[in-house]
Amino acid sequence: MDKVDVLMLGTGEYTTGYVGGKAADSDKGAGVVALTMFDLRRRNKVNRVGMCGVNGKKFPGIRQHMQRCIGDVYGGMDLTCETFPGDGEVNPKAYVDASATFKAGDVGVIFTPDDTHFDIALDCINKGMHVMVTKPIVQKLEDHQKLAKAAAEKGVLVAVEVHKRLDPFYADARDRIRGGLGNFQYMYAYMSQPKHQLETFKAWAGKSSDISYYLNSHHIDWSEWTLAGVARPIRVTATGSTGVAKGKGMDTEDSITLTVQWQNMNDKTLGCAVYTSSWAAPKSDVHSQQRFFYMGTQGEINVDQAHRGCTVSTDQAGFASVNPLFMKYTPTNGMFSGQGSYGVRSFENFIDACREVNSGSKKPSDFDDGSLATVHTTQQGTAILEAGRMSLDADGQPMDIEYDGDGHTPTAIKPHKFE
Known part of the structure; x- marks a missing residue:
């Protein structure tokens, strides 16, 4: 080629x-x-x-x-x-x-x-x-x-x-879920970066985007990929935490939590996912905390992406949990x-x-x-993220994701109408 x-x-x-x-x-x-x-x-x-x-x-x-x-x-x-x-x-x-x-x-x-x-x-x-x-x-x-x-x-x-789709821990979890954990019941996902990243992103933080778009997008995409054909997101409610970023002159949330109602396709039963992201975390042994808990009707999985049992300590950098699975910067024979x-x-x-x-x-x-996250197969993720931003801007009002019949591709996002 x-x-x-x-x-x-x-x-x-x-x-x-x-x-x-x-x-x-x-x-x-x-x-x-x-x-x-x-x-x-x-x-x-x-x-x-x-x-x-x-x-x-x-x-x-x-x-x-x-x-x-x-x-x-x-x-x-x-x-x-x-x-x-x-x-x-x-x-x-x-x-x-x-x-x-x-x-x-x-x-x-x-x-x-x-x-x-x-x-x-x-x-x-x-x-x-x-x-x-x-x-x-x-x-x-x-x-x-x-x-x-x-x-x-x-x-x-x-x-x-x-790239989370290629993380061997995340990919294995996906295969186990699709191979025998039944319908979707519950998921909690957390991802963070230290508060000094607010300085790195000060040119756009709170102006053109937020921490949910930046970090929640990882676990939301993994959910869409994992639950393709199994469940689809139908409602999003968002809440935020504030204080740190605004103290630095940035009008944006420190942490954003999206609560997403998923509907199982086979019997219309419901599951719930909670996605939290933050860029106000303290500096720790990793640059980014990344973990999730998933429960299906027939089993559960815990993944802590940040801690794989590999640690390094040097005089220059101190103690760190490292992840050469993501990027191996250390050269071999130069x-x-x-x-x-x-x-x-x-x-x-x-x-x-x-x-x-x-x-x-x-x-x-x-x-x-599913071999790539193509533009044609990732629209649920965009719908969740946009619905989350809409919910935040509407003081936490739930937002419904609409579909054309029983399909998987969302068609619109509208404020939920309470009966």
Whole structure:
């Protein structure tokens, strides 16, 4: 199969590991997207690599950071990368010019603020590019439906980067649930990041998105994937906690809890899921607490993603619970050796899928089977997140997710009418 050209849209923490003029104070100091694309180029799956942001003045610092954290660490890995806009330019629409230099069948990888995803993705789709978007793919069900329609019309592959599906613990839990735990009864999921992340995200926190879109989206997508054909979400009620962010001058919730009523498809019985996310947690042994409890009518599962029994303590960094299953940054014989980590596999699987579509051996619709989180199979997640935001803005009023008959694809979100 031919190699593909890749345009990375977004230059922040997840792409480069560079935030505020230095390495991100998180578990992604060397980034994920750029490192993965450079390695895929080394392995002859990717050819040309571009990177697009808004502020070109950041690129000299980004290049120095990537050389220090990637090039100097992994055997002189080739970091050749075209950048948009120019180093001295600031251009919020730079993605239009950047994507114009790529061709149909190339790949756009979008890691930008949530409220920009729709416009950037639609621009790439209309140019015939395959697109992978960080979660949430968009903030509104209506926009999700528009992207799905455009992707079908253009015959391109569009998916959400939700790597939890590739976490071996989460994937095994999903198989056990679908293999014999009966109807859905109850789930509680929690995910957090330390409060210093509010400084990392201060440019958009509470302005263009919130912590539910940013973190609850992980466990919500896992639920949609796990319960596909088993249950569907029908009602969302949201509550929030405040104080820390507002003390920093950010008008946003510290923690958001979504209570979601799910309806089992076989007999219309009900289950309940509670998703809580926070970016006001204290600094601890992990950057992000991540765990869930799931109960079906015939069994239950507990998963603590943050603590897998692997700990490290150094004079420089102190004590930490580490997760090389996500990203293995430690080199082997001077070379990057994290190809088996699910942070890498998430992108590599998508690149491989795009190459298969370009070769004609597969169609985009072939990946709607759950092997990728495609734009056509993830609309319930968007509906839950949007309904949650609507409920918060309506002082906790429940929001109903509507469907066309007994289908799985939501059609609308409306305030619940009490009898």
